Amino acid sequence: MGDFLHMGGYAPYVWxxxxxxxxxxxxxxxxxWRAEREVWRQLKRRRRNEERMNESETP
Amino acid sequence: MSLARAWGALLRRDVLLALRxxxxxxxPLLFFxxxxxxxxxxxxxxxxxxxxIAPGVIWVGALLAAxxxxxxxxRSDFDDGALExxxxxxxxxxxxxxxxxxAHWLVTGLPLLLVAPLLALLLNLEGEAVVxxxxxxxxxxxxxxxxxxxxVALTVGLRRGGVLLSLLVxxxxxxxxxxxxxxxxxxxxxxxxxxxxxxxxxxxxxxxALAPLATAAALRISLD
Amino acid sequence: MWAWLHRLGSPKRFYGWSGTLARWAGWxxxxxxxxxxxxxxxxxxxxxxxxxxxxxxxxxxxxxxxSMFIYMxxxxxxxxxxxxxxxxxxxxxxxxxxxxxxxxxxxxxTGSLWGKxxxxxxxxxxxxxxxELILLFLYLGYIGLLSAIEERDTAARAAAVLALVGxxxxxxxHYSVEWWSTLHQGATVTKFEKPSIAWxxxxxxxxxxxASTLFYIMVALRLARAELLRREADSTWVRELIDGxxxxxxx
Numbered sequence: 001m002g003d004f005l006h007m008g009g010y011a012p013y014v015w016x017x018x019x020x021x022x023x024x025x026x027x028x029x030x031x032x033w034r035a036e037r038e039v040w041r042q043l044k045r046r047r048r049n050e051e052r053m054n055e056s057e058t059p
Numbered sequence: 060m061s062l063a064r065a066w067g068a069l070l071r072r073d074v075l076l077a078l079r080x081x082x083x084x085x086x087p088l089l090f091f092x093x094x095x096x097x098x099x100x101x102x103x104x105x106x107x108x109x110x111x112i113a114p115g116v117i118w119v120g121a122l123l124a125a126x127x128x129x130x131x132x133x134r135s136d137f138d139d140g141a142l143e144x145x146x147x148x149x150x151x152x153x154x155x156x157x158x159x160x161x162a163h164w165l166v167t168g169l170p171l172l173l174v175a176p177l178l179a180l181l182l183n184l185e186g187e188a189v190v191x192x193x194x195x196x197x198x199x200x201x202x203x204x205x206x207x208x209x210x211v212a213l214t215v216g217l218r219r220g221g222v223l224l225s226l227l228v229x230x231x232x233x234x235x236x237x238x239x240x241x242x243x244x245x246x247x248x249x250x251x252x253x254x255x256x257x258x259x260x261x262x263x264x265x266x267x268a269l270a271p272l273a274t275a276a277a278l279r280i281s282l283d
Numbered sequence: 284m285w286a287w288l289h290r291l292g293s294p295k296r297f298y299g300w301s302g303t304l305a306r307w308a309g310w311x312x313x314x315x316x317x318x319x320x321x322x323x324x325x326x327x328x329x330x331x332x333x334x335x336x337x338x339x340x341x342x343x344x345x346x347x348x349x350s351m352f353i354y355m356x357x358x359x360x361x362x363x364x365x366x367x368x369x370x371x372x373x374x375x376x377x378x379x380x381x382x383x384x385x386x387x388x389x390x391x392x393t394g395s396l397w398g399k400x401x402x403x404x405x406x407x408x409x410x411x412x413x414x415e416l417i418l419l420f421l422y423l424g425y426i427g428l429l430s431a432i433e434e435r436d437t438a439a440r441a442a443a444v445l446a447l448v449g450x451x452x453x454x455x456x457h458y459s460v461e462w463w464s465t466l467h468q469g470a471t472v473t474k475f476e477k478p479s480i481a482w483x484x485x486x487x488x489x490x491x492x493x494a495s496t497l498f499y500i501m502v503a504l505r506l507a508r509a510e511l512l513r514r515e516a517d518s519t520w521v522r523e524l525i526d527g528x529x530x531x532x533x534x
Contacts, residue, residue, distance in 0.1 A: 008335035017339045017393045032505035227424040234501035
């Protein structure tokens with residue numbers, strides 16, 4: 001296990017590389033997730049407003 | 060009027076308009092000289108050292124001066140509506156663009172050529188290398204205008220498109236820089252330069268054929 | 284003749300099939316990525332010259348490959364957008380750009396980290412890294428142009444032209460940088476590629492390359508779909524979609 005982490009002396013280079021890889025993956029997973037959440041929130045809000053207006057139009 | 064006469068008229072018009080604002084013309088030129096002159100000041104002005112960096116420095120200076128000059132290519136015509144008029148004429152837009160680019164080169168690129176020998180002097184570039192420097196500028200500066208035109212056309216509608224223009228255009232300038240400066244460097248070392256110059260020539264031919272098309276498309280989009 | 288293409292690219296249709304594709308791509312990417320990581324870190328040999336640092340290759344090479352692949356996708360989508368006037372293609376291109384820039388950045392960083400133990404410096408002007416750097420500028424320029432133009436459709440079309448100009452220039456740039464690099468090659472010759480690569484090393488490399496490609500497809504499609512919903516918010520099919528969502532409880 002120690003050898004594995006040590007990576008033949010190249011530990012910082014190898015592990016930081018994989019760390020950056022992880023960062024890129026995480027950031028690019030987060031972006032669409034956030035975009036989707038925003039859109040759904042906005043769309044739902046608009047829909048609710050529309051329905052409220054439709055109801056108020058029928059006396 | 061016939062296409063050829065229209066082309067000539069547009070070229071003449073642009074050159075005359077530019078010549079009326081001689082001050083504006085001088086700016087990129089002075090910038091070119093200043094940038095190159097700054098390098099020795101920022102380092103050890105040892106003649107041998109200067110000679111070795113001369114090709115790259117002069118060419119980077121030319122790139123930056125060209126970038127500075129690009130702004131004026133479509134700006135005034137865009138501002139006063141003349142550009143829109145050009146889009147409405149029956150003449151093929153890419154050819155009109157070629158006329159404007161040619162005019163632009165005559166007033167901004169050609170002067171760089173005239174000043175280059177002075178810069179060669181400042182950086183101790185001599186002999187065969189100076190000839191190759193001028194040749195590379197003859198082939199390269201039209202390339203800078205042609206490629207740059209695409210970038211200007213894409214950003215002409217923006218208020219502060221200047222820095223973005225540089226970002227768009229500089230990567231496209233890299234091959235010109237590599238082969239032009241490479242040719243001069245080779246000339247200094249006494250090696251063959253035909254390969255590099257041939258490549259520049261090929262790039263120029265490609266740019267003359269394709270760049271006006273891209274520029275015209277970009278203009279139509281920007282003026283939508 | 285192009286009717287099927289237009290149908291495929293119609294917003295509602297696109298939303299449908301892209302969702303399925305994104306889901307498959309996502310799971311595929313996860314599985315292949317897990318397998319790739321396993322082989323990369325546990326079940327592949329160290330290089331006889333570079334030792335364990337060769338494992339960086341399993342991140343660097345897929346990132347570099349992907350940075351080029353994504354730009355090609357942007358160019359292709361730009362072509363479709365300009366020729367067939369498909370908004371969906373615009374959205375996919377715009378969605379792809381940030382991801383492409385990130386992977387280009389990753390390729391540069393891992394290239395640098397790979398190079399430090401090998402050549403002793405954090406940066407070296409070799410053909411591969413220099414080309415990647417210029418590619419990063421191409422991406423940033425593309426993204427910059429998209430955000431600088433306010434009118435969305437104009438921005439998309441201008442960016443499309445830029446992407447096509449860029450894609451024509453990429454081979455020229457690569458060739459120039461290659462030439463320049465071999466001209467100035469000193470005593471240190473960079474050898475990222477070996478003439479023939481052992482299967483034990485090729486396997487994780489291919490797995491990681493495939494996994495990251497599928498990852499890109501999933502992310503780009505999801506971003507494009509979100510943008511599509513925003514744009515088509517007033518259409519019937521989106522309304523029905525929202526009603527369906529709200530009926531089935533909140534997400």
